[in-house]
Amino acid sequence: MPNTPKRPLVLRTASKFCTRARLLVRLHDRNHRMEAAIHIDRSAPAGFRKFNILTSSPNEVGTGLRGSGGAGWPAAHGAPSAQGPLAVTEELHLITFTLAYAYCGLEMQLETSTLPFVIISNSNHQLSSAWASILWFNMLSPNPKDQQFFATPPPAPWPRLAEVLSWQFESVAERGLSREHLHMLAEKLLGKPSPESVLSWSKFSKDGAAGFSFWAWLDGILGLLQEHLKKLWKDGLILGFVSRKQEKKLLKGKRTGTFLIRFSESVLGGVTFTWVEHPESGERRPAFRAVVPYTTVELASLALPDIIRDYQLLAEENIPENPLLFLYPDTPRDEAFSPYYSQRQEGAARRGAARRGADGAPAAPSKLSSLPPGSLTEKKEYLNQRLIRVSSR
Known part of the structure; x- marks a missing residue:
């Protein structure tokens, strides 16, 4: 297949x-x-x-007794x-x-x-929905030939569903879901979950206030991990399932520049990072800043570790600086991500800076279009330069 x-x-x-x-x-x-x-x-x-x-x-x-018969x-x-x-x-x-x-x-x-x-x-949409049906049937049906199972699909006990979801992540990215991950998902689905909580088929695979179902959201994350983030997830660098309320609670007491990586709840197959900034005076509350989620469209061109390494923020003096200093809870950024960085282009590495717009995509370089016809060597040199993500406060 x-x-x-x-x-x-x-x-x-x-x-x-x-x-x-x-x-x-x-x-x-x-x-x-x-x-x-x-x-x-x-x-x-x-x-x-x-x-x-x-x-x-x-x-x-x-x-005959043939192994491939x-x-x-x-x-x-x-x-x-x-x-x-x-x-x-x-x-x-x-x-x-x-x-x-x-x-x-x-x-x-x-x-x-x-x-x-x-x-x-x-x-691909049908593939995702079809796999949800296969999971639900094999999890709950006592009759392996019941073709009418979805005429009246039974609800799934949360403990059993949690085990199946964790197995999906283990199968795709070689790391299952932690107790904290499952608790966040249970709260997202059930509000105040308990061991007796059950989830309906419709709420799992069809309903969704954000315009997509819970399963479509989760399957988008599985696809993102499989294509671009498998190693980071396997090695525990992605916190993943963290609500906005919980991320503020985690970052509030950390040093300025501490950041965590989580999956977007509003963008299918999106990953973002949030960092904390404490005011120098100490009187105001800390500020929490996040980027527009990256999807497979952006990550196909630039790996997430390189985005984190090269991310730039325009300070008040209009001087770019990287606000991402420590991966939660307190690991220095380069210590955490250096094994995953791609090789730098030495020399004019930062001449190809590009601003990251509100839509999350880097602006198209204008220098390339302004080159005179025939200057292929210069075009190749420009294309080999590393782009820097720049945003404003």
Whole structure:
């Protein structure tokens, strides 16, 4: 399956896939020809989309003990029937294998089925929703063949759901969720959680005051970790799940320039950092400053450790300075992030400074467009210079 890492129970239409069933039997007659047939949704619920497996003709089954033995069927393709009561990503499909088998003159049909899976088109949004369905079903269904599970999906006990969510982070980024992480998520979902708290399917995967569901938000973070922040998360440099109220509580008693890295609650797949500044007089309250969240768009061009190293703030004297001095709780910035910095471009490294606007993206360099045609060498030299993030107070 392309583009579905570690999500094996999600298939795409018109895409190749491989499936394999193994059966241990005693063969009295090795010359007996056995054939296996494959079917999809032999007893499909009313309203489900109907699919065909393009090579569903019987396949002869081998009898040798080969480690890679099995039969593959290249593609599943289909079109939806009349719109059913369930969303596309809530339809659970089954592939059934049947085998004609003879034993001591007795002929019989042996049958087995796959685990339920979801069929989607080429849509990343559908992939995320489909995986939410797979998680919910495998977490709560007592019947492995219940294709109507999402007609009335049961709520999930919070302790069990917390374990599943932590496993997702362990699987993607090799570090699960801490007790503090889970407590923040529980408060976000349930208000005042308890061991008896339960969460509905709709609140997990559909509802959301910010314009997206809790699962869409969490899955965006998983994607961000997998693509850009896996090592930082694994090594514990990202605090991650911290509410704005909690981050102020954590930073309030720390030195000026202490910062923490957390996931954005308002931007899908966004990560930001917040730092504290104490006034010199000591009379006013400390100020907490944060940057517009970075997403995979920015991090594809510049790694987060380099952003932190090169981040600049315009002071009152209009002199750029880096306000990020200590990673929470008290680790010097370069001590924490130097193993992850990319190599510096020596020489005119800071000639390519760019301001970071309110939308979070660096302004397009004007120097490059002003170069005369044909000066390719100078253009390459400019492109190799390191950009500095500059913002104003």
